[in-house]
Amino acid sequence: MRKFLKIFSIILIFLILLFIAAIIAINIFFPAEKIKDILVKELSEKTGREVKIENIKFNILKGLQLKGFSIKEGERYKKGYFIKDDEMILKYNLLALLKGELVIYQFELKEPYIQIIKEKDGRFNFSDILDNLEPDEGKVNKKEKKVIKKSKGKKENKDSFIKNIIITNIAIKKGNFIYVDYSKKEPSAIKIQDFDFEMQNIILAVIKPINIKLKCFVLYNNYKIPVDLKSKLIADLKNQKLDLSIESFKLTGITTNGKITILNYKDIKGNIISFSNTKKMLEVLPDDLKKKIEDSDINIDIENNLKFSIINNKILFTNILNLKNGVFTYQKKKFVENLNGNAKITDTYDLKSKFDFLLAGQQVDLKITGKKIDKPPDSIYTIDIYSPKFAVEYLLGLLPQKEKGKKEKKELTEEQKKQIQVKTKKEIEKLKTVKATGVYINLKADSIFYKTITMGKTIGNIRYVNNKIYSEFSMMAYDGKINGNLTADINKETYATDIMINKVILNRFINDSISILLENDKNKKSILNDLKDKVYGDFNLNAKFSGKGFIDITHTIKGNGDFSVKDGKITSLDTGKELAAKTGLQFLKDDIDFDIMAADFIMSGGKIDTKNFRIYKGKDGKDGNMKIKGAGYVTVDDEIDFKVEVDFNPGIGKQVEDALALSLGIKDVSYAYNTDGWIPFDFRIYGKGKNKKYDYNQKRMLENIKRNLKKKIEEQGKKLLEEKKPEIEQKAKEIIKNIFGK
Numbered sequence: 126m127r128k129f130l131k132i133f134s135i136i137l138i139f140l141i142l143l144f145i146a147a148i149i150a151i152n153i154f155f156p157a158e159k160i161k162d163i164l165v166k167e168l169s170e171k172t173g174r175e176v177k178i179e180n181i182k183f184n185i186l187k188g189l190q191l192k193g194f195s196i197k198e199g200e201r202y203k204k205g206y207f208i209k210d211d212e213m214i215l216k217y218n219l220l221a222l223l224k225g226e227l228v229i230y231q232f233e234l235k236e237p238y239i240q241i242i243k244e245k246d247g248r249f250n251f252s253d254i255l256d257n258l259e260p261d262e263g264k265v266n267k268k269e270k271k272v273i274k275k276s277k278g279k280k281e282n283k284d285s286f287i288k289n290i291i292i293t294n295i296a297i298k299k300g301n302f303i304y305v306d307y308s309k310k311e312p313s314a315i316k317i318q319d320f321d322f323e324m325q326n327i328i329l330a331v332i333k334p335i336n337i338k339l340k341c342f343v344l345y346n347n348y349k350i351p352v353d354l355k356s357k358l359i360a361d362l363k364n365q366k367l368d369l370s371i372e373s374f375k376l377t378g379i380t381t382n383g384k385i386t387i388l389n390y391k392d393i394k395g396n397i398i399s400f401s402n403t404k405k406m407l408e409v410l411p412d413d414l415k416k417k418i419e420d421s422d423i424n425i426d427i428e429n430n431l432k433f434s435i436i437n438n439k440i441l442f443t444n445i446l447n448l449k450n451g452v453f454t455y456q457k458k459k460f461v462e463n464l465n466g467n468a469k470i471t472d473t474y475d476l477k478s479k480f481d482f483l484l485a486g487q488q489v490d491l492k493i494t495g496k497k498i499d500k501p502p503d504s505i506y507t508i509d510i511y512s513p514k515f516a517v518e519y520l521l522g523l524l525p526q527k528e529k530g531k532k533e534k535k536e537l538t539e540e541q542k543k544q545i546q547v548k549t550k551k552e553i554e555k556l557k558t559v560k561a562t563g564v565y566i567n568l569k570a571d572s573i574f575y576k577t578i579t580m581g582k583t584i585g586n587i588r589y590v591n592n593k594i595y596s597e598f599s600m601m602a603y604d605g606k607i608n609g610n611l612t613a614d615i616n617k618e619t620y621a622t623d624i625m626i627n628k629v630i631l632n633r634f635i636n637d638s639i640s641i642l643l644e645n646d647k648n649k650k651s652i653l654n655d656l657k658d659k660v661y662g663d664f665n666l667n668a669k670f671s672g673k674g675f676i677d678i679t680h681t682i683k684g685n686g687d688f689s690v691k692d693g694k695i696t697s698l699d700t701g702k703e704l705a706a707k708t709g710l711q712f713l714k715d716d717i718d719f720d721i722m723a724a725d726f727i728m729s730g731g732k733i734d735t736k737n738f739r740i741y742k743g744k745d746g747k748d749g750n751m752k753i754k755g756a757g758y759v760t761v762d763d764e765i766d767f768k769v770e771v772d773f774n775p776g777i778g779k780q781v782e783d784a785l786a787l788s789l790g791i792k793d794v795s796y797a798y799n800t801d802g803w804i805p806f807d808f809r810i811y812g813k814g815k816n817k818k819y820d821y822n823q824k825r826m827l828e829n830i831k832r833n834l835k836k837k838i839e840e841q842g843k844k845l846l847e848e849k850k851p852e853i854e855q856k857a858k859e860i861i862k863n864i865f866g867k
Contacts (some may be wrong), residue, residue, distance in 0.1 A: 145701060154657040157181045170195060173205065173257040188216035188231075198240075199253050207250060211236035233296040240303040247308055297322040300341075334359045334370070347411035350377050365389045371397070378405030382430075394434035401427045425451035425464060442468045448453040451482060460485060474499040476506075485516035502560035505590075508567065515570040515583070546676050553675055556592070557616055573600065578637040592616050605629035606661070621671035624686075629664045631690055655699050662693025662722070670728070678759040680731035689723035712750050712777045718742050731761040750777050752803075766811040770825070775802040796833040797826045805829065 161181040168176040179193025186839040195209040216231040242250040300320030326334070334357035343350040353375040359368045367387040374381040378401050403423045409414070426449040428863040433442035447665050451464025466480030476495035481488065492509040537545075566587040573580040581601030592615040599608045605628040608779035612622040636657050657857040668686030672678060705714040724738035738755035739746070746752025751774065757767030773781060781804060798804050809820040 157183055168196070171257060172254045174199065174254065185219065188214070202242075202250065205240065206238060207240060209238040210234055212344070212808050229292045229294075231294050233295075234294055234300065235298050236302045237297060238302075241305070243304075243306045243308050245307050293326065295322070295324045313346070318344055321363050348409055348415070349863070350409050352376055358438040377409050378402065378407075386716060392434070393437045394436075395432075397431045397433075399427075399429040399431075401429075403427070422454040423452075424454075425449070441472045443472075446470075446478075448480065462486075466491070468493070470498070484512065487512055487514040487516055489515070501562050504562035505565070506562060507565045509569075510567065511569045513571045515568075515573045517573055517575040522661045549676055553615070553618065559592075561589065562591065568598075603630040603633045617673075618675055619671070619673050620675075622669070624666065624668045624670075626664060626666040631662045631664045631693065632658065632660050634664065635660050659696040659698060661694070661696075662690040662719075665689045665691070682728065684728045685726065687723065687725045689721055690719075691721055693720075693722055712773075712780055715750065717750065724755075732758055733760070734758045735767070746772075747774075750774055757809075762813070764813040765817065766809075768809045769807065771806045772799070772803040773806070778802070778804040796830040796837075798833065799825075799829055 158181075160183060161178050164181070165178055167174050175197040177193065178191060179194045181192070182190040183288065191213040192211070194213060196207045198205045198207050207596050212233075212235040214231060214233040214235075215229060218228040218230060240250070244250070244355045298321055300317070302317040302320060303865070304315045318341060321339070323336070323338040325336040337354070337356045339352065339354040339360060339636060340354050343352055353373070355372045356374070357370045357372065359370070361367070368389075369385040371381060371383050371385070380401065381397060381399040383397035385393065385397075387393050403425045407418075407423070410418075428447040428449070430445045430447075432444075433440070435441075448464055448466050451461060452459065452463035453464070462483040464480065464482040466478065466482075468476060468478030470476050474497055476493065476498050478493045480491045480493075482491075483489070489510065489512040493506065495504060495506045497503045497505065562841065564587070564737075568583065568585040570583045571581075573583050583598070583600035585598035585600075586596065593609065594613040594615075596611040597609070599606065605626065607627075607629070608625045609623060611620070611622040639657055641656065655809040659790070666688045668684060670682055670684030670687075672682040674681050697714050697716055701713040701715075704849075705711050719740050719742045725736050727734045727736075735758065736756050738753075740751075740753040742749030742752075752772050753769065755767060755769040759763070759765045759767070775798075778798060805823070805825040807821070807823055807825055809822070810817060811820070813819045
């Protein structure tokens with residue numbers, strides 16, 4: 126035994142001396158500087174680029190340390206680096222290497238830099254390196270090339286000293302990687318900054334988890350997105366199973382954890398849960414976008430739970446999105462509160478969701494279902510909205526608001542109008558090419574309110590399918606009913622709509638409308654304020670409109686209809702009282718009763734023709750103090766031509782006589798009466814914009830005067846008529862001049 130130990134000791138000492146001699150020989154015949162020169166030369170020839178290595182250290186016991194390694198860009202870029210690395214450390218197990226296995230227990234890159242550029246023609250900034258590495262096709266034909274590759278492969282497998290390469294720990298510190306794409310119409314750039322990566326215990330994965338850590342910033346355009354990953358990997362080689370445990374993965378304010386299992390090295394199943402908050406997600410926005418939404422504040426807790434499996438290449442999954450404690454504030458006003466709900470999507474790509482929240486303090490229930498959501502052209506979404514009280518005012522508040530202060534409206538030139546039409550036409554043509562999803566929206570509300578306006582029970586729906594829009598709505602309003610429908614075909618550029626209003630109480634509608642119009646001038650004295658609580662009646666409207674073309678709807682829309690106010694009254698107005706005091710016309714301060722105020726209208730070419738306008742009480746208006754008739758047109762270009770005929774009954778006519786006699790000194794207006802005892806008064810308004818004019822030509826009154834004077838003279842005899850005719854005509858002219866200034 127002692128002899129054996131003695132022989133073993135001698136052999137061991139001999140091996141150590143031999144190993145030391147080998148290290149000395151390597152340092153003599155292959156010094157670090159020589160190794161550096163060989164590497165630089167070989168890499169320069171292979172890549173066709175300028176390669177540099179500042180310093181290299183090699184220790185057979187410890188490994189390789191390389192500093193200042195770089196490969197320059199090609200000639201077409203003139204300057205810059207394709208690859209650059211401050212320091213590379215590679216440490217291996219020497220005993221394992223003697224057995225033919227390269228076990229690297231530390232592979233570390235410090236401050237590596239790589240820039241990838243995709244050019245306009247689709248080539249990359251490293252394409253020339255690949256070209257240099259390919260064999261010369263002119264010297265080796267395809268058949269020979271295959272034989273050479275095959276023989277080389279066999280030789281390498283047969284003669285290679287290193288039979289296996291194992292890496293146990295990998296680390297990258299403060300890496301920077303850039304990708305620039307010039308091949309697209311809009312160039313884009315992505316930069317990965319301060320990239321730290323660490324993977325430990327790889328060789329021990331069977332008995333101990335592999336630790337994986339990653340941290341960096343992703344820069345895309347003006348976005349700077351932080352990324353932070355901590356995970357572990359466990360391998361069960363016996364059962365061919367890999368378990369990846371994600372302890373924490375943080376991205377744009379989203380924190381994710383979960384587990385992914387790989388079975389038989391092919392099937393996958395997992396459960397990934399993500400948590401986030403909208404405020405944290407918006408923190409990555411660049412300053413210019415933050416400024417644009419500074420009036421808005423969205424705070425919602427979001428949880429996403431994804432369960433999935435891929436078995437025999439078949440994908441199954443269930444994804445549930447939960448929203449909690451949602452609050453949406455706009456300009457320091459809370460529009461949405463207590464937002465809660467969930468949405469579920471399965472591998473059949475069907476969507477089911479349900480949310481509830483407070484909108485301006487009122488409860489809203491929202492249901493959204495979808496089918497084939499993975500195929501947008503074939504997708505169909507159904508949206509059901511219900512609320513006991515629906516706050517339209519606050520929904521409108523979400524829309525962009527016009528700047529305060531009056532701005533002078535500039536008249537567009539013909540060239541500007543053409544430019545707008547051309548732009549609109551392009552947008553419509555673009556819309557025709559879009560294969561949009563189908564959308565069905567159903568709205569139900571027990572009441573709808575906007576400021577002081579409150580509507581009753583409302584039902585409405587909108588359908589958008591194959592570039593066609595269908596819409597109907599029905600609401601109870603002011604003890605009446607409002608119905609309407611709309612159809613539009615974007616491809617054909619056609620549309621049609623019907624509107625029906627039945628027995629709406631006019632005074633409540635007018636009161637609410639005036640309250641909105643004069644919201645900022647509630648105490649201001651005006652004719653509108655004077656009308657509040659003083660106009661009554663049941664309002665009715667029937668109208669149909671249609672058109673072809675969306676370019677200039679106001680001038681191309683066509684339609685017709687009629688409106689009426691039945692059993693109405695205008696009670697004593699303050700304006701009427703003031704006029705009565707000034708003129709002595711006491712009827713101006715009295716109530717005005719009417720059975721009907723109505724008209725028919727036709728619209729075409731931007732022109733609305735109104736016919737048979739009338740305000741009557743009793744048959745033909747004979748039971749009222751006055752009856753009014755009118756006809757004419759207005760245009761969308763602010764042009765008007767409207768004639769009005771007013772007739773006062775005999776009682777009012779007497780007041781008119783006395784007032785004219787008192788204020789104008791006219792003693793006798795009796796010749797102006799109609800045959801039925803009513804006195805006429807006509808006027809016309811015509812013109813455009815601020816240049817509107819008024820015409821008080823009293824043709825009917827003049828005819829009455831002529832007729833009545835003629836009748837009176839005929840009664841006095843033919844002789845008096847012949848003698849006094851010039852005087853009578855002159856008297857008639859004077860009466861008209863005194864009354865009308867003509």
